Amino acid sequence: MLTQSAKDGFDTLLMQSLKTGMAPSGTPVEVSVLADDAGIPEKKMVVLTVSSYLFRLMAMFYFTPDAATRAHFARINNIAEAEMSEQTFMDAIAESGNLCCGILNRDLGNFFPHIGMSTPNVIDSNCAAYLQTLNCQHVRHFAVDMDGSPRFHVTLSVSAYADIDFAVSAEELGSDTGELELF
Structure with a gap:
């Protein structure tokens, strides 16, 4: 049901949204495709869905709630790491996934x-099993690398x-996060 061109299109749009939404502005982000999910060590994931009448797309952002991950999301949100409560930390991770999927949603529009x-x-990463x-027609795993941050994985x-x-x-590729639209 999905042509190879469509699969490539979903991959390309997600990769572009990861480059824009996973790091502080101006930070180079490298996104690479993984052969499978065997090397994904993170213990938790943020799951978001983008849907239309024609498809359902799920993006799973894996993370480990450790000091390196906390430091990365504190840096993205311009918050001192010591000031991040557990809830603020989880909100920052969820918002990063939300930002990436928002960019993807806009571009798919x-x-x-x-x-x-x-x-x-936010769910346990064992759910990915x-x-x-x-009954997905397309599953792709990605590694997201940035200087000074842990490696993240996305499915x-x-x-x-x-x-x-x-x-x-x-x-069709969005170059920024866009502006807030008021209706």
Whole structure:
């Protein structure tokens, strides 16, 4: 149901959103594709869903609640690490996932009408073992590397409810996080 061009398009748009949303402005981010999820060590994940009438996309942002991860999200949010409560830390991680999926949602809007996005949910990373029960037509695992930060991992899964074919060009890639729209 998903053409190779559509799979590449979902991958490209997610990779671009990770480069924009996972690091402080101006920090170089390298996103690479992993062969499988065997090397993903993180213990928790933030899960978000982007859906339309034609597909359901899940993005799973893995993390370990340790000092290095806390320092990264404190830096992104311009908060002193010592001032981050456990709730502030979890909110920062969820907001980073929300930002990435918001960028992805916006960019997918160039191809699909009527797209919606869920709120972030933090769950145990062992839940990813049940991903195959969703009958996904496309699953891809990514590693996200930034200077001075731990390596993060992200899994993309897409379930299609119709034939989907689209191609992403440089013009469709968002270069920033956008501005807040008021309705």
